[in-house]
Each structure stands twice: as structure tokens, then as C-alpha cells.
Amino acid sequence: MARKTETVQLPLALGHDPVADREHLLVSASIAPAVDLVDRWPDWRGPMVVLVGPPGSGKSHLATIWRGMSQARDVTDNLRNGRPVPYRQGAFLFEDADRAGFDETALFHLINTVRQNGGSLLITARDLPGLWPVALADLRSRLLAATVVEIGAPDDQLLEQVIFKLFADRQLEVDSRVVSYLVSRMERSLDSACQIVDEIDRLALSRGRRITRALAAEVLARRENATV
Template sequence: MTKETDTLQLPLALGHDPAADREHLLVSASIAPAVDLVDRWPEWRAPVTVLSGPAGSGKSHLSAIWKGMSEAHDVTDNLRAGRPIPYRQGAFLFEDADRAEFDQTALFHLINTVRQNSGSLLITARSAPGLWDITLADLRSRLQAATLVEIGAPDDALLQQVIVKLFSDRQLEVDQRVVTYLVSRMERSLDAACRIVDQIDRLALARGRRITRALAAEVLTARENAV
């Protein structure tokens, strides 16, 4: 959001405690297959699953829930840095596989380890494995055999639930007309929803005003102008 005038009393950057466990997970048609994937563990169809979806679609939330359920070892940094993975059994998590280079041989061996020891590996990415820059043929073959679960862009129902929840996490009640207005005009992203709610909350606090559609419109306009 653009900088406010110097006469405003800016609020402190107080922390908020959003409910991010499975009980508070919001579900709609766009994310239902991925939620079902988490709920079915450890009864997965295949030991390796790729969860793909656009930025802000909920992959990180779901992988965090699954990591807590499965007590998975997060091997993302190991694969990025080419460091050995000191575990042979259990569940493993590799996030944002298509966002940066990783040790392809190490991932190939990890997949073999998971398959041989009845483990589980969850890989998150923005795209399907067929679109990744995989040069190791054996790894490409292993990834083709993985289960692919795709998350669509958030639909209106999910965005409305998320925005209400984000305001509720801040102990704020907002008129449903404001929520509907935001959903009809905002970027289709859960990350965007988080940023917009934060900006609206801060601006309302700075001005000592309640949250209205006019204030929400001001935030959306400022975001558009900042692009």
C-alpha cells in the first residue's frame, strides 16, 4: 500500500495468531482433492505424491498440516544444498520443487528409499513434474509414477471463508458486504487475501476508523497503483 501521510498514527506491528491446524482448515471445491490427500495419509495410493498449485493456493498450509500429522522430515534444504539426508525411514517433505535447483540424484535416491522402506514423500510445486527441468532420466521416470494432486485457483467460496477467518483471527467482525466486495475485485490468491486483510486492518487502526467498503476500496486501489 502506498505510504500514508505523516499525520497518521501508525499502529504497532502486533503479531496475530491465525488458526492453522486441520480443525480450522477451510475447504471448498478448489482445494478439496488436496485436503482429501492429507486426510487419507498414510493410506496413499503411491508412496510419493506431488501437490501442485499456483502461488497462494494453500500448498504451504496443507503441507504444514501433513508434516505435523506424519512427523515428516523436511529435506528441502538438504536437496537444495546437496547435503546427505540422514534418515532412512518415515515421512519426508520437499517443498517448492520447481522454484530452485536441487540435487536430482539425491531426490532419486530418496524416492527409492521411501519406496523400499514403506515411507511417504510429499513434494509441493507450482507445476506438474512434467514441466520441471529434470535432466536425470531415472528421476523423471520416478516422478511420472508419483501421484499428482492439483489445487485450482481459489474460488469465491474459499476466498470469502479465508477473508472472514483472517479478520476473525484479528478479533475483527466485518460486514459481509465488505467481504463480498473484496472477493469480487481482488487477486485470486490466498496470499493476496492475507496481505489485503493486513493492510485494511493497519489502515483502519491508523485512522481510528471502522472497516468499511470505502476503506477496502482504498486499499485495493493503492495495491493496483503500486503494481
């Protein structure tokens, strides 16, 4: 296997220490609106933004980049466990709001604090705020008034860029035909891209072979069989 030096990395949670910053972010049409959101901070249309997207669409990676830029405090645990947020100013991040329960009163007070003190609040979720099972009427009203930015499933362009860079992070060269083969058959998810590249790398190393389409096909088949 040919290996080369590569300095450009991805904002993905891998064991190869990729960089989570705006400079190294890969952009395609599917995430362009969300990237624009990150770039425009702190000049948002409103103090609260809900970033919505399916699993593996990259919303958590973008939230991580925004947190680094804004020095936002991650208050997810506070809101999940009913602990008050002990801050009055600044930027705040609440992840996966619709995946588990949270203290509705605490979130309502946080939103008011952000509005009154010129702060920012970024919330990530899989579904639109109107679909969340929120009982507190005042909170529902606040959430429905938030700016919503949606991310679609990764498109072919983004998946190809991601896979090339994931291999590059491992100092691996891979034929473009192998990447195209993967993109046309894999689950459309950045998380899946990470897992597939890891499995291909491990299998190639264990056999002392270069990365080929046949090896990629074997990994995809194993993953498909594991889900049956």
C-alpha cells in the first residue's frame, strides 16, 4: 500500500486526531446552509438557531466547530439532568435536543437569558422543533420562533471528499474508482463513511494487501450481513 504525507484533515471524531476547525471543513451543497450559519456567527438573524439533520449528516461536527469559534458552553448535561445553567452571558450549545428528555423550564429560562443578554444558543436535533414532545406552551412558542437550518443527507460530492480525506488521514492512497464504488453502495452517512474506511484499512493491513474494489466490496457485504 502506498502511503503519503497529508496535512488536511476532517472535523470528524476519529482515532487519527483530525482537526475540528472551519479551515479544514469540507463543503458541498448538502451542508452549505449550515456552513453559512457557522460563518455568519455572531451576525445571526436571531439569538437561537436549531440545526436539524438526519443521523450522520454532520450536524454535531458543525456544532463542534461553532463551539470552538464562539467559545460556547455545552449545557447539554445541565438541561438533561435538571441542573440550572450558571451563566448569564455568552454562547451556549445544546446537542440532540429531541433524542432524550430535558428540563423544559430550564431550557425556557436559558432562551430568555440569551435573548435578554445578547447571547447565542445553538441547538442540534434530528426533527423540526414543532415535532418535539414539548408540554410547556411558552417553551414551544419560543422554539417555533427559532431560526431553523436543515441539513440533508450527505450528497455524492461530500461523501467522496470525506472518504478521500479519511484515507489521507491514514496516509493511504486509494483509487478514485474504489471511492466511487463505495459511494454508490454505502449508507449515506458521515458516520458510516468513518466506519467503512476504518474497516477497509484494518482488513487491508491484516492481509498485507492494497485497497481494491474487491476488498471494499467485502467490507460492504460484511456490514450488510451484520444488519440482517
